[in-house]
Amino acid sequence: MIPLAYELLLSAALFCIGLYGVLARRNAIIVLLSIEIMLNASILNFVAFSWGSGNPSGQVFALLGIAVAAAEAAVGLAVFLSIYQTHGSIDLDQIRFLKW
Amino acid sequence: MDVDWEFLAFVVLSVFEIAGSILVVINKRLVRAAFWLALTLVTIGAIYVLFLSEFIFIIQILVYAGAVPVLVVFGIMLTRRRIMDEPGGGRVVMLREFTVVLAVAALFGMMAVSFLGPVAWPQSGVAIPVYDPSATSPRGIANSMFDSFSIAVILIAILLGSGMIGGVYLAKMDEPGKVGP
Amino acid sequence: MSAPLVPSLFGACKVLITAIIGIVQQIIYALSGPVPPLRGLGDWLGSDPVLTVITYLIVVTVVVLWVSVLNLFTIMWVERKLYSRLQDRYGIMISIWSLPFWPFNRTHRPTHRGAGYLQNLADGVKLIQKENITPRNADSAMFHISPVLIAASTLMVFAVLPWSSGFYVANLDLGILFILAAFSLAPLGILIAGWAANNKYTLVGGLRAAAMLLSYSIPMVLAVIALVIFTGSLNPLTIVQQQDRPLMVGGTALPIPAWYVFGPQVIGFVIFSIAMIAEMERVPFDIPEAEAELVEGWTTEYSGMRFGIVFAFKWLRMLAACALISILYLGGWSGPVFVTLSVGGIPVPIVPEEIWFLLRIYLLASFFVVLSWSIPRVRIDQILNIGWKRLIPYSLLAILVAAGFRAVG
16 A cells, blocks of 8 residues: 555656756757656556546546557657758757747 | 565655656766666556556556657657767756756645645555446446547547658658658 | 366475475574574574565576576477478587587497587577677667666566466466567667667667567557457466367357367467567568678677577567467467376376477477578568558458457357
C-alpha cells in the first residue's frame, strides 16, 4: 500500500522537471522529450487515482493518453524534420518566424 | 524486520525516475537523453505494477520503450549533418536556466504544500481486471472502454490515422528545401 | 491427455531447498553449542520467507541455465549441422573426443571428427579470451550498454515463457502480451548499438534493423489479436489447454487435435511466422546483418564476448520465437502420454510435455534453418514493402475472419 500523497509528489516533481526542459532548452528534440515526461506524469496520476477509487475510467484515460502522447511525438518529429530541411537547424532560439 | 517492501520499492523507483528525468533535461548529447527517457518511462511503468495495473505497464513498455525512443533517435539522426555531430553552443550566462529553475521550484513547492495538506486521499486500492465478464461492479477496463468510452476510442483511431498520414506528408522531401511532396 | 515431468517447478525446488537448508541448519545447530548466537541464525535460515526467497532464486537460475546453456547449445548445433549438411559438407565437428585429457584423448580416434555438439562451447571460450575493443570516437557508455539492453529484453521473455504446464518462473495472466512487449524492446538496443560505434556500416545496419523490426511488430501483434478473439485469454497455459482436445468440425470429433493452425487461424499462423522470421533477423530478412554488404551489420564493431553475447542472443530470440509459435498455433506441449512409469513412488510419464514442446521447437527451428539457407536475401525497401503493404492487410483480414467465425458460432 503506497500512500497516495507520495505518488502525487512524485508526479508533481516529474511535471516540474519536464517543464524545466520545455522552458530552458534550445534543442527541439529535448523539448519533445520533456513534453513526453510531462504527459507521463499526468498519466501516472490517472492510474494512481484509478487504483485508489476502484473506477476503471482512470485506466481507460491512461490508455487514451498514451496513444495521444505517442501520436503527438510522431507529428512533432515530422514538423521538426521539415523545419530542419528548410532552415538547416532546429535551434529554437533561431526559429522565430512570426515577426512583425 | 517489518519492512514494507512495496513502499521501499516505490522509493527506489522514484529515485531512479527523478534521476532519469533530470538526466534527460540537462543532457547535452541527444542520444543519451533518448536513452534516459526510455529508462524513466520504464520505471514509471514499474510504478504502475505497484499500483496493480499490469495491463497499463505492458502497454507502456510496448509504446514508450519500444517505439517512442526509436522514433526520437531516428529524428535525431535525420536532423544533423554528421554522425556524432552534437548541437554546440555553450553560453556562459545562465540567466535563463536559473530563472526557470526558480519558477519550477516555486511551482513544485505550491503543489507539494497542497498535496501534503489536510486532504483525505483514498488509502487503499483495488486491482481492476482487464475484462470482467459479469455485468456487476467492479467493471473491467475493456467493459468501461467499449461501453462508455467507445466514441473516445474511435476518435483516438482517427487521430492516430491522421497523425500518421500527416507525419508522412510533412517529412516527405521530394526536393531538398521544400516541405512535402 | 498430457502430463508434465515436473508438475510444479516452484514446488520441486522448494522441496530440494528445504532439504539442503535442513542439513545446513543441523550443522549450525551443532556449532551453536560452543557459540550460542548461531542458534538465532539457524532459526532465521529455516524460516519460511528466507526459504521462499532462496527458492525463487534457484528457480530463476534453473530456468536461465536450462534456456541459455542446454537449449542454446542444442539449437545452435542443430542449425550449424543442418545447414552444413544441406551444403553437402560435414559441418562442425569438435565434440567431446576433442578434449585433451583422459579418457577422451584417444590417440587412435581423430579429434576433429565428432558430432560437433561442443563446438559452440569452444567458440564461446575462444570469444572470451579475445580482446574487447572499443572504437576510439565511439560513445562508450551507449556502446557498452546496448548488448546489455538486448540481453535483458530477451531474458525477460524467458521469465514468462512456460516450458510445460509446470515448468515456468511466473504465470502471468497477460503472458503473451508481455512476451510481445519484450520482443519490441530490442529495436532500441540495436539502434543505439548501431549509432554508438561511430561507423557508417553499423549506422546503416542499425537504422535498417530498427525500421524492419518496428514495421514487423505490427502484423505480429495483429495476428495475436486475431488469435485472442478465439481463445479469450492471453495466458499461455490456458491457450495450450484449449488445444488439447480433438478437433470438432460441425459436431463430429476428428482424430486430430484442435490446434489453432487447423482452423481459420491458418492465415494468422502464416503472418505470425513471417513476422517472427523478420524479428529473428534471419534470411530472407537478413539485411541488417548482410554479410556481403555491410561487413557484419550493426554488430561490426563488437569484438570478444560482447560479440558473443549479441550473437548468442540472436539464437535465443529464435528459440523464444519458435516456442511462441508452437504455443499459440501448434498446440504447445500437448501430446499423448504413452506409458507412466513409477520411479520410487513418483509417477514419471514417458514422453512428458517437455519433450513434446522441445520436439515442436526443434522441428520449427529446422524448418526456419532450411528456409534461411535456401532462398536469397530481400532488399530493405522490398522488406518494408512486404511488411506494410502485404502483411498488415492480411492480418486485418485474419482479424475479420476470426471475428466472423466467432460471431457465427
